[in-house]
Amino acid sequence: MQRVLFLHLIHLKMSNKEWTEENLLNGILQGGNERQAAIRVLYNDSGLKRMVAAFVSKNKGNEADGQDMFHEGIIVLDHNIREGKFRGEAPIKGYLYSICRFLWMNQMRKQSHTDSVAEMPVSSEADTQSPEVILVTEERKAVLNSLLSELGERCQQIMELWKLSYSMEEIAEKLGFSSPDMAKKAKYRCHVSLLQMIQNNPNLQQLLKH
Amino acid sequence: MNHELYIERLDQYAAGSMTDPERAAFEVELQENPELREALALYRESEAVIEQSIENNLRLQFQSWAEEDRTAQPVATGRPEGKVISLRTVVTRWAVAASVLLVAGFFFLYQNSQSLSDTALYAANYEVPDGSLLRGDTASEDPISQGAEAFSNKNYAVARTFFNQIPPTDAPYAEAQFFLGHTALQQQQYHEAISAFGNAVAANDIRITEKAEWNLVLTYVAASRTEDGAFKTLLSALAGDVNHSYYEQAKALEGKLGSFGRRFVE
Numbered sequence: 001m002q003r004v005l006f007l008h009l010i011h012l013k014m015s016n017k018e019w020t021e022e023n024l025l026n027g028i029l030q031g032g033n034e035r036q037a038a039i040r041v042l043y044n045d046s047g048l049k050r051m052v053a054a055f056v057s058k059n060k061g062n063e064a065d066g067q068d069m070f071h072e073g074i075i076v077l078d079h080n081i082r083e084g085k086f087r088g089e090a091p092i093k094g095y096l097y098s099i100c101r102f103l104w105m106n107q108m109r110k111q112s113h114t115d116s117v118a119e120m121p122v123s124s125e126a127d128t129q130s131p132e133v134i135l136v137t138e139e140r141k142a143v144l145n146s147l148l149s150e151l152g153e154r155c156q157q158i159m160e161l162w163k164l165s166y167s168m169e170e171i172a173e174k175l176g177f178s179s180p181d182m183a184k185k186a187k188y189r190c191h192v193s194l195l196q197m198i199q200n201n202p203n204l205q206q207l208l209k210h
Numbered sequence: 211m212n213h214e215l216y217i218e219r220l221d222q223y224a225a226g227s228m229t230d231p232e233r234a235a236f237e238v239e240l241q242e243n244p245e246l247r248e249a250l251a252l253y254r255e256s257e258a259v260i261e262q263s264i265e266n267n268l269r270l271q272f273q274s275w276a277e278e279d280r281t282a283q284p285v286a287t288g289r290p291e292g293k294v295i296s297l298r299t300v301v302t303r304w305a306v307a308a309s310v311l312l313v314a315g316f317f318f319l320y321q322n323s324q325s326l327s328d329t330a331l332y333a334a335n336y337e338v339p340d341g342s343l344l345r346g347d348t349a350s351e352d353p354i355s356q357g358a359e360a361f362s363n364k365n366y367a368v369a370r371t372f373f374n375q376i377p378p379t380d381a382p383y384a385e386a387q388f389f390l391g392h393t394a395l396q397q398q399q400y401h402e403a404i405s406a407f408g409n410a411v412a413a414n415d416i417r418i419t420e421k422a423e424w425n426l427v428l429t430y431v432a433a434s435r436t437e438d439g440a441f442k443t444l445l446s447a448l449a450g451d452v453n454h455s456y457y458e459q460a461k462a463l464e465g466k467l468g469s470f471g472r473r474f475v476e
Contacts, residue, residue: 174440
């Protein structure tokens, strides 16, 4: 069964490109516009969206909760693929679904509704792999966001594009630098600023570690 | 800690782009050098900050796609309840109203077309920087006073040469790039102005950043590049940040650029 699932390919079409499992995975790994397109394909998967919404609505949630979980699941999936935590051993669709389930169950636990959560019939695709989800506390998120504000909009854009594997040529073009070299220098300065901001605040460092 | 010492190798290590021997050597050094270990730990934290930015933007992207999907939906077919009015009456009323609006609209557009052009918007917002105000009273000792003086005297060629020679590693780099942007702008060298203001912003000098961002916006307007993605992103960021020094101006500019009358301005 696992083998069948592994070989199963999702065929999604968008912009004349056939979005197989492999293309979705590579698209996100490649970064830049390919990542954007791959995420849009996942976002548009109405079948999976409905499955997530059905799970959430059967477990004390509403339609908006279902949509939120689907979006949060894509965010985790994108992160896990880029960090090499998901390498395509299971179908992306099943993996995404199990992330969404995990996120919702966790939210329910936080709201102390665990006892009343109904058991869901397990989909053949749903539990092919346990999702590796790092839950970030609200406190930590607040610290990360305050650092982002301090860093400034321009540096955020540069660092984000760099982290998403945009080339220095693409960063220069998107952000109006005169050359890739200038974009590279700007990235360097922004990164040093960020490191100094973290280093100069031991309380933030301590919190970020937890 | 001197981050400059490690950042390049940390980038390579984190991206997995080191060769096997380089990686092995780096990991040995990690065990032996506590400062490198600390640098790596800080580097990991910086990655978490950037990931948060990616996450925030992905959420905004989802909102944007949801909005697109909503606007692409066909109009609802449900018929509201109410008094039945003949189609002819409705058409006549709408025709009269449309005619009045059309005449008023053309009059309004004619009146406003001049004030909504790129040239007019730029002129209404741009201010020549006052070097002395920017740098305080010690202009004679200021490392960029020579360039600022040339700029004030409209000796732009000298000013450009002067500002260009200040390297990114020097303290007044942000200020120099800021003035270089203005110098290029005065000479209508928009590409160079965009680059210089961009550098001034990226230098992250608290005295300069917001001024440079606003002038970068105005440079795009002067260059008639208001359809550029970078311009739209920046203007939207300024107009969405109530704490930004140029929030009000950015908001007003955004409103004018998005106004109906603007579509009729060449």
